[in-house]
Amino acid sequence: MSSQYEQLPSADLKKLIQKDRLSACFLELIQIDSVSKNEKNVSRLIQRLMKELGAEIITDTAGDMIGGNSGNLIARFKGNMLAPPLMFCAHMDTVQPGENIHPILKNGLFKSDGRTILGGDDKSGIAVIIECMRILKENNIPHGPVELVFTVAEEIGLLGAKHLQYDGITAGFGYILDMKDPDIIITRAPSAIRFTITITGKDAHAGMEPEKGINSIHIASKAIAALPVGRVDHETTLNVGLIQGGVATNIVPRTVTIEGEARSLDATKLKGLTKQIIDTFESMIHSCPKFEEPETARILPDIQIKIDEDFHSTFIADDHPLVKTAREAASRLNRTLKTSHSGGASDANIFFHNGLVSGVLGTGMTDIHTVTESIHLDDMIKTVELITMIILVHLENQQNDRRDNH
Numbered sequence: 001m002s003s004q005y006e007q008l009p010s011a012d013l014k015k016l017i018q019k020d021r022l023s024a025c026f027l028e029l030i031q032i033d034s035v036s037k038n039e040k041n042v043s044r045l046i047q048r049l050m051k052e053l054g055a056e057i058i059t060d061t062a063g064d065m066i067g068g069n070s071g072n073l074i075a076r077f078k079g080n081m082l083a084p085p086l087m088f089c090a091h092m093d094t095v096q097p098g099e100n101i102h103p104i105l106k107n108g109l110f111k112s113d114g115r116t117i118l119g120g121d122d123k124s125g126i127a128v129i130i131e132c133m134r135i136l137k138e139n140n141i142p143h144g145p146v147e148l149v150f151t152v153a154e155e156i157g158l159l160g161a162k163h164l165q166y167d168g169i170t171a172g173f174g175y176i177l178d179m180k181d182p183d184i185i186i187t188r189a190p191s192a193i194r195f196t197i198t199i200t201g202k203d204a205h206a207g208m209e210p211e212k213g214i215n216s217i218h219i220a221s222k223a224i225a226a227l228p229v230g231r232v233d234h235e236t237t238l239n240v241g242l243i244q245g246g247v248a249t250n251i252v253p254r255t256v257t258i259e260g261e262a263r264s265l266d267a268t269k270l271k272g273l274t275k276q277i278i279d280t281f282e283s284m285i286h287s288c289p290k291f292e293e294p295e296t297a298r299i300l301p302d303i304q305i306k307i308d309e310d311f312h313s314t315f316i317a318d319d320h321p322l323v324k325t326a327r328e329a330a331s332r333l334n335r336t337l338k339t340s341h342s343g344g345a346s347d348a349n350i351f352f353h354n355g356l357v358s359g360v361l362g363t364g365m366t367d368i369h370t371v372t373e374s375i376h377l378d379d380m381i382k383t384v385e386l387i388t389m390i391i392l393v394h395l396e397n398q399q400n401d402r403r404d405n406h
């Protein structure tokens with residue numbers, strides 16, 4: 001099949017993007033409330049638009065499993081050329097305050113009215129993907145199959161991705177639009193654990209007989225002080241985020257609970273740090289004089305440690321087709337796409353461990369999760385250009401491979 005778009009120059013691609021349509025679509029999306037677990041109305045809008053463009057729609061049961069009102073949404077386009085499918089993803093939910101958003105557009109910059117977030121995280125990703133599909137369809141541009149994934153509850157622990165119907169997706173790799181910088185692709189993200197530690201000491205009157213008590217808060221604080229809290233090294237962090245204990249100033253506190261998290265790009269380091277946390281607390285307990293409580297027959301102080309694996313790391317090599325295709329697409333647009341790593345997790349972490357390798361691309365979203373969040377229309381346009389070009393380069397690579405093999 002030959003087409004005027006087989007070698008679509010970047011200048012032509014720019015002309016095909018309808019800025020006003022992109023802007024209107026983004027404004028419509030952010031004005032639909034979709035705080036995590038309440039994504040139904042946004043999902044309905046996307047479904048309608050995708051059906052109009054000819055997609056096959058799948059909605060999964062993630063909503064039922066997490067107590068939300070919507071599942072994840074998968075929209076599959078067959079394409080008009082033979083190529084392995086490509087995946088693009090954005091999440092439908094937002095953080096709070098994310099209800100009754102009144103966007104203000106001034107000189108190409110979107111902001112909220114200052115009372116809520118804007119919701120560019122991640123409605124900008126959704127708007128960009130929709131504009132890209134519209135361009136492909138209305139110009140009949142040759143492209144292979146495209147699978148779009150719109151997840152729920154990303155912001156509350158990647159819950160949608162954790163319950164995604166992966167067999168609805170046949171793509172081996174793809175791109176998630178959920179980050180700031182449009183000239184960066186995130187190919188590495190950390191693994192993380194959460195810990196909850198409860199120390200049980202013994203209560204006593206703090207003024208009259210403190211020697212009969214075992215101060216759980218004191219033990220915990222010595223253990224915390226012995227840990228490398230903060231940035232442990234260039235790829236590892238540790239945080240103690242919550243501490244709860246004690247009942248009154250005149251009572252030696254019996255129990256204290258500490259909660260925290262650790263992350264590292266290096267799974268071995270995370271393992272080592274997790275062991276260090278456990279060892280530090282346990283040895284602090286061992287160094288205390290022991291006391292058997294007659295009523296409970298418990299040996300005090302006592303400790304309970306719970307470690308939860310939060311998410312696994314992502315690692316995508318620079319020579320992976322996903323990275324090479326995206327970089328080639330950027331260079332066709334006279335741009336440079338740099339690989340980088342992230343300190344946080346996204347749906348990419350969960351996808352990666354379900355065999356769906358995903359790089360994370362930026363849309364220009366700035367100051368996310370705050371009421372000063374903003375985004376430039378120009379950055380969204382740049383992202384539409386990039387992902388459309390990725391689809392074109394991907395097809396071209398496929399055709400070249402096939403030619404080489406004959």
Ligand SMILES: [Zn+2]
Binds near residue numbers: 122
């Ligand atoms: Zn996001």
